[in-house]
Amino acid sequence: MSLRPGPSAAPAGPGLVTPAIRATGLRKRYPGVDAVDGIDLSIAPGESFGFLGPNGAGKTTTIAMLCTLAVPTAGRIEIAGHDTRTDPVAARRRIGLLFQETTLDNELTAAENLRFHADLYDVPQPRVPARIEETLRLVGLTGSRDRLVRTFSGGMRRRLEIARALLHRPQILFLDEPTIGLDPHTRAEVWRYLRHVCEHEAVTLFLTTHYLEEAEQCDRIAILDEGRIVAQGSPAELKSVLGADRVDLRTGDDAAAARLVRERLGLAVTEGPRGLSFQAPDGTRVLPRLLAELDVPVYEAKVTQPTLDDVFLHHTGHRIRDDGPAAPPEAPPPPSPAPAGPDTGTGGLRAELRAMRMVWRREMLHFARDRTGAAISMSQPLLFLFILGVGLAGLMPDVSGPAYQLFLFSGVLVTAAQGPAVAAGASILWDRQGGFLREMLAGPVNRSTLLIGKCLGGATVATCQAALLLSVAGLIGLPYDAGLLALLLAELALTALAMTVLGVLLATFIRRPQTFGTALTVLMAPLVFLSGSMFPLSAMPTWMAGLALANPLTYAVDAMRRTIAAYLPDPPARLFQPLQWGGWHPPVIFEWALIAGITLLALAVATRRFSRTD
Numbered sequence: 183m184s185l186r187p188g189p190s191a192a193p194a195g196p197g198l199v200t201p202a203i204r205a206t207g208l209r210k211r212y213p214g215v216d217a218v219d220g221i222d223l224s225i226a227p228g229e230s231f232g233f234l235g236p237n238g239a240g241k242t243t244t245i246a247m248l249c250t251l252a253v254p255t256a257g258r259i260e261i262a263g264h265d266t267r268t269d270p271v272a273a274r275r276r277i278g279l280l281f282q283e284t285t286l287d288n289e290l291t292a293a294e295n296l297r298f299h300a301d302l303y304d305v306p307q308p309r310v311p312a313r314i315e316e317t318l319r320l321v322g323l324t325g326s327r328d329r330l331v332r333t334f335s336g337g338m339r340r341r342l343e344i345a346r347a348l349l350h351r352p353q354i355l356f357l358d359e360p361t362i363g364l365d366p367h368t369r370a371e372v373w374r375y376l377r378h379v380c381e382h383e384a385v386t387l388f389l390t391t392h393y394l395e396e397a398e399q400c401d402r403i404a405i406l407d408e409g410r411i412v413a414q415g416s417p418a419e420l421k422s423v424l425g426a427d428r429v430d431l432r433t434g435d436d437a438a439a440a441r442l443v444r445e446r447l448g449l450a451v452t453e454g455p456r457g458l459s460f461q462a463p464d465g466t467r468v469l470p471r472l473l474a475e476l477d478v479p480v481y482e483a484k485v486t487q488p489t490l491d492d493v494f495l496h497h498t499g500h501r502i503r504d505d506g507p508a509a510p511p512e513a514p515p516p517p518s519p520a521p522a523g524p525d526t527g528t529g530g531l532r533a534e535l536r537a538m539r540m541v542w543r544r545e546m547l548h549f550a551r552d553r554t555g556a557a558i559s560m561s562q563p564l565l566f567l568f569i570l571g572v573g574l575a576g577l578m579p580d581v582s583g584p585a586y587q588l589f590l591f592s593g594v595l596v597t598a599a600q601g602p603a604v605a606a607g608a609s610i611l612w613d614r615q616g617g618f619l620r621e622m623l624a625g626p627v628n629r630s631t632l633l634i635g636k637c638l639g640g641a642t643v644a645t646c647q648a649a650l651l652l653s654v655a656g657l658i659g660l661p662y663d664a665g666l667l668a669l670l671l672a673e674l675a676l677t678a679l680a681m682t683v684l685g686v687l688l689a690t691f692i693r694r695p696q697t698f699g700t701a702l703t704v705l706m707a708p709l710v711f712l713s714g715s716m717f718p719l720s721a722m723p724t725w726m727a728g729l730a731l732a733n734p735l736t737y738a739v740d741a742m743r744r745t746i747a748a749y750l751p752d753p754p755a756r757l758f759q760p761l762q763w764g765g766w767h768p769p770v771i772f773e774w775a776l777i778a779g780i781t782l783l784a785l786a787v788a789t790r791r792f793s794r795t796d
């Protein structure tokens with residue numbers, strides 16, 4: 183059975199058609215393992231190509247390289263004529279991807295997941311709502327469009343992922359083990375949708391599987407073992423190479439039966455716990471002759487045409503594990519989508535800005551949906567202000583309580599912004615672990631765009647959260663002056679951006695979110711303690727004040743404190759004395775320029791590191 187009605191697509195001849203996928207000398211070496219060891223591929227537009235191999239053969243690694251998600255150790259890849267090394271964004275624009283593991287955002291609804299994908303791929307805005315409805319209908323999820331994905335079953339997620347992979351009408355659809363882990367019914371359903379897509383959309387399919395039934399449906403197959411292609415061709419071609427049937431026998435004395443086959447027929451026999459098997463050019467004629475001569479009881483005798491498993495055995499010396507589905511049942515196709523056609527923009531600055539806004543919006547949606555998290559991270563600065571503020575003020579009889587609380591307030595704002603700001607860094611790691619990062623990295627935009635969107639999202643959330651504190655600041659005597667509030671908000675936004683970027687930079691050095699949490703606890707406490715947020719730098723020993731001057735947060739705290747002091751009638755000089763370098767008080771504008779410079783530098787390093795992510 184083929185995925186497509188009609189004849190198989192032929193591979194492109196040299197100079198005729200640009201191959202949909204071309205790879206030459208492709209290699210990927212991980213420490214201690216050659217995951218892919220010199221692969222050459224040429225796949226014609228419209229062809230369905232199956233990559234068949236056991237676990238660990240290198241299928242996922244190959245797909246990751248073809249989709250620009252992993253950097254090849256050697257070799258060259260072209261996707262629809264675009265070199266993935268020199269023009270990865272153009273290559274990604276032509277690709278739809280169904281990953282092996284789920285890469286949906288569980289905290290978004292089905293429609294929101296699709297909407298974000300449309301933004302990432304720059305699907306023309308006016309067409310987005312209809313396209314979402316159409317793909318949801320194609321996979322039978324119209325009724326679940328507004329449900330959070332975390333409430334979906336495994337099959338529903340898979341269908342939604344197929345819908346998402348097709349949303350921007352890709353030229354080439356990569357499917358990495360599309361039915362792994364699904365029950366037979368859902369597998370059949372997924373194949374029903376894929377068959378439908380192949381029949382109605384001019385898509386090139388590249389499919390990895392270790393299920394023989396799925397590979398059988400492709401126009402061409404490559405058999406992969408230990409990182410190398412050991413055979414390539416249509417299923418019929420591959421099987422015809424064997425030119426023999428397989429005969430399986432289970433008897434009362436398998437050893438005697440095997441001896442007879444060897445001596446009388448001169449054929450090689452494989453004996454196993456469940457009987458013996460051998461290859462014979464014409465099994466249906468050989469078997470009756472053999473049975474007539476055998477004088478041991480025969481419990482089971484079977485002749486089978488060669489299967490892909492036999493082809494695999496022939497080329498590799500071992501069998502492929504196949505706990506795959508029965509042949510997917512034929513079923514009436516779901517409603518037809520609109521005629522095929524490219525549905526992405528041509529890229530450029532507008533598309534990059536749209537993707538950046540998408541990442542930003544996702545951060546905002548997560549913030550809006552996590553009220554508990556927001557309430558918890560607000561509790562720390564409030565405790566800081568009302569417990570520390572009142573408690574420590576008692577130790578300073580010459581300073582009034584409210585004056586000390588006002589002194590503390592800039593540090594409190596920084597602390598309030600700190601939690602959500604650094605959470606943006608952690609969320610990159612959670613996105614990597616949860617899979618959504620791969621959906622973003624596979625998108626046809628620059629990785630710096632995604633990172634900047636993430637930083638802006640984190641900074642906005644952090645600013646909003648810290649700004650809530652301004653609404654209660656009247657309780658400690660902060661003047662409600664529009665000019666002061668506007669200045670503090672602007673200063674907060676820059677501080678939040680700086681902290682978000684530093685958090686994101688840290689995240690580019692770490693792979694596990696848990697490690698990130700530990701690293702933050704270790705790093706953040708000294709940064710906050712050594713920022714002059716709780717006591718003036720003038721109260722610190724010289725060496726400690728020197729360390730504080732190397733801390734970017736010190737300048738943010740000092741600048742905001744000076745802004746507040748400018749609006750107080752009589753700020754105590756002992757507390758509100760500006761920081762100094764030697765005898766020089768750097769102006770506030772200088773402090774902000776310094777923070778902005780550090781932020782830009784950290785952003786440049788983070789972007790560089792993130793862009794190299796494998």
Ligand SMILES: Nc1ncnc2c1ncn2[C@@H]1O[C@H](COP(=O)(O)OP(=O)(O)OP(=O)(O)O)[C@@H](O)[C@H]1O
Nearest residue numbers: 212213215217235236237238239240241242243244
């Ligand atoms: N990030 C990595 N670091 C180190 N080794 C890796 C990494 N990714 C894959 N490998 C190794 O590369 C080899 C090929 O792995 P790959 O996931 O490509 O195989 P596969 O054919 O897709 O297997 P499966 O069917 O189980 O998905 C394996 O030995 C695997 O352990």
